Amino acid sequence: MNEEAVTVAAGAEELGVLVGAVGAAGLFSLLIVIVWQAAATWRARMLAARERQYQELAVKYAQLLEDTVELQRRTVDEQRQLLDELTQTRLAVGSMEKMMREIE
16 A cells, blocks of 8 residues: 555656645746737837827828928018019110100
8 A cells, every 4th residue: 555655646746746846837937928028019109109299290290291392482572572673674764764864
């Protein structure tokens, strides 16, 4: 009977080692999954933050583009005004030259 008790005890010990190994493997698997999910969550947050920054830059770029277009429009208007004034000045100078030639 001692042999049977030793065999049962050895089998129970082997079973305990097997249960411990399975438990350790399960624990390590759980830790790996937790770390993996934490890293995936962190990465998703970083990507979302980067996307927000890109959207903010796009809004700023669109505003700057609108401002640039407005400034160009104003510049074109001012250049047209100056051209009109220059044309009127040339006509006036031409008329004065004609009058001065007639006087001489």
